[in-house]
Amino acid sequence: MGSLAVNLNGPGHYVHWGVIQIxxxxxxxxxxxxxxxxxxxxxxxxxxxxxx
Amino acid sequence: MSSTDERMWTARVRSRAVRAxxxxxxxxxxxxxxxxxxxxxxxxxxxxxxxxxxxxxxxLGVEGPQWWHRSSVGLFFNSLHLWSVQLFLAxxxxxxxxxxxxxxxxxxxxxxxITGALAFIGxxxxxxxxxLIQENFDSQWISTQAKDGLNSVGxxxxxxxxxxxxxxxxxxxxxxFVMSILIVWHIxxxxxxxxxxxxxxxxxxxxxxxxxxxxxxxxPADAAAPAEEVAP
Numbered sequence: 001m002g003s004l005a006v007n008l009n010g011p012g013h014y015v016h017w018g019v020i021q022i023x024x025x026x027x028x029x030x031x032x033x034x035x036x037x038x039x040x041x042x043x044x045x046x047x048x049x050x051x052x
Numbered sequence: 053m054s055s056t057d058e059r060m061w062t063a064r065v066r067s068r069a070v071r072a073x074x075x076x077x078x079x080x081x082x083x084x085x086x087x088x089x090x091x092x093x094x095x096x097x098x099x100x101x102x103x104x105x106x107x108x109x110x111x112l113g114v115e116g117p118q119w120w121h122r123s124s125v126g127l128f129f130n131s132l133h134l135w136s137v138q139l140f141l142a143x144x145x146x147x148x149x150x151x152x153x154x155x156x157x158x159x160x161x162x163x164x165x166i167t168g169a170l171a172f173i174g175x176x177x178x179x180x181x182x183x184l185i186q187e188n189f190d191s192q193w194i195s196t197q198a199k200d201g202l203n204s205v206g207x208x209x210x211x212x213x214x215x216x217x218x219x220x221x222x223x224x225x226x227x228x229f230v231m232s233i234l235i236v237w238h239i240x241x242x243x244x245x246x247x248x249x250x251x252x253x254x255x256x257x258x259x260x261x262x263x264x265x266x267x268x269x270x271x272p273a274d275a276a277a278p279a280e281e282v283a284p
Contacts (some may be wrong), residue, residue: 005150036146037149037150040090040093043090
């Protein structure tokens with residue numbers, strides 16, 4: 001298999017914060033989803049060209 | 053239609069269905085103007101991902117495990133099935149956040165909210181049973197851990213996550229069937245009740261919450277106002 005952007009051969013990386021323990025992969029996915037949510041609210045929606 | 057025809061149950065069901073959901077309401081050409089926001093796109097993105105999940109799942113089922121583990125096209129479809137599920141769940145959660153902050157259960161839309169919530173819970177179960185039937189160490193690990201977890205809350209007496217055959221049937225027949233019914237029901241309700249309108253401006257809100265609820269009840273009719281509609 002060609003070289004991957006992320007090396008998946010090995011144990012995952014985890015973040016510990018008190019009682020909270022979460023993998024970096026899951027944390028990244030949650031961050032992307034929150035960014036997507038904020039962008040969906042803030043970014044302007046393209047207008048219908050037929051109706052000006 | 054003759055009077056004899058009108059007495060037939062097929063005619064009665066058909067006329068009731070068309071009255072409740074006329075074709076132009078079932079598949080409208082235009083949407084209310086407030087739908088012009090990216091946050092309203094996540095429902096249909098979830099639906100599109102679900103179609104890819106179903107189609108790739110059918111292909112995997114037809115070709116079988118030897119194909120999806122060993123051939124390059126099989127591995128591609130296996131990955132397509134996995135990643136479309138990741139997108140399905142991600143889009144669904146963003147859709148859920150959007151609808152939660154809109155209080156999308158307003159205006160007689162409680163059942164739309166409930167069917168959506170059930171579809172979310174059902175999709176977690178469907179994804180879980182998918183992980184159990186991977187036929188690798190990962191699935192062994194997940195199933196043994198899940199067995200302890202499910203037993204600890206008493207659910208383990210209803211089904212056995214270590215039973216490969218049972219989990220396979222759950223994943224490829226029972227849960228997709230339930231999910232399809234819930235999603236179709238959810239979409240029909242969205243078309244029946246309309247997309248939830250935004251909250252009115254602060255200046256127009258009533259000091260009495262009960263009055264505000266009654267104005268929301270009229271919302272589905274407002275959603276059909278042609279003067280405010282835009283192309284999807």
